[in-house]
Amino acid sequence: MPDRRSFTPVEARIDAVANRLLAGAPTSGARARAVEFAVFVLKQAWACVFGAAFLVVVLAAKLWYPDGAALARNDALTIAAVLIQVAMVAGRLETLRELRVVVLFHVVGTVMELFKTDVGSWMYAADGVLRLGGVPLYSGFMYAAVGSYMVRVYRLFDLRFSRYPRRWLTAVVAALVYVNFFSHHWIVDLRWGLVLAVVVLWGRTTMHFRFFRGTFRMPLLLAFAGVALFIWLAENIATYAGAWLYPSQVGGWHPVDASKLSSWFLLMIVSVVLVTWVYPPRRPDAEEPTPQGSTGHPVDM
Secondary structure: OOOHHHOOHHHHHHHHHHHHHOOOOOOOOHHHHHHHHHHHHHHHHHHOHHHHHHHHHHHHHHHHOOOOOOOOHHHHHHHHHHHHHHHHHHOOOOOHHHHHHHHHHHHHHHHHHHHHHHOOOOEOOOOOOOEEOOEEOHHHHHHHHHHHHHHHHHHHOOOEEEOOOOHHHHHHHHHHHHHHHHHOOOOOOOHHHHHHHHHHHHOOOEEEEEOOOOEEEEEHHHHHHHHHHHHHHHHHHHHHOOOOEOHHHOOOOOOOOOOHHHHHHHHHHHHHHHHHOOOOOOOOHHHOOOOOOOOOOOOOO
16 A cells, blocks of 8 residues: 555545455455455545546536626636635645645646637636636636646555656756747647657656555556546536637537647646656655665655
């Protein structure tokens, strides 16, 4: 199991109860694999708790928020997002260290939103006063939801990495990706060159993770692609609920074009680099250097 010292107090109590319930679980065979899969699903759900809660609020607002209410729908969504975030910190579901990452995602995302709405890449309903220009303040929380998920997955699954690239190189690629989200409106779009750079840089990296008892491995690029697909599916739900719309959806909703997957894949790179500057990537235990006096702290690679 992951190191319980990384858990919040609430998570430590949940983990203790889960361990008691699973104490008699088999260690091999189909039932053992079923238990591992069940723990994987539950931990993924727990990692998504902020984003899932906010997505439920967005859907509920579409279905039941009254037209002509004194409080604009966009303002209600912003207030709801703030309350969810406050509840997570007050309820000790999220650490203050993680909150720093979430706030950083909020800032990075809001800057992008201000630019993208100004150039017409997508748009929001024009109601409410809790906004910056044409951007309602709840939009930043959608990026914060990605940050919340990533930092929680990092510790819930005790993520370790073999052959992780040097962080200064990852920072350079992430900076170029972020700049390209803006600059491609005036100069050539470099996204496919950046995708190639990501493949070259992280192509040899293997991610090690644990659900319950077993340790598993997968190529990190495959994890990037999987999370990008998950975010794209969530984006379809959010646009259906009217959280925002692309110009092609104004006349009637339709699924978000699959070409957006490349954008989400690249945004994943920015997200990963932001997280690793707060939580430096760690090697698997078998690969950790153990000099005299070592405390097993993360090492820069």
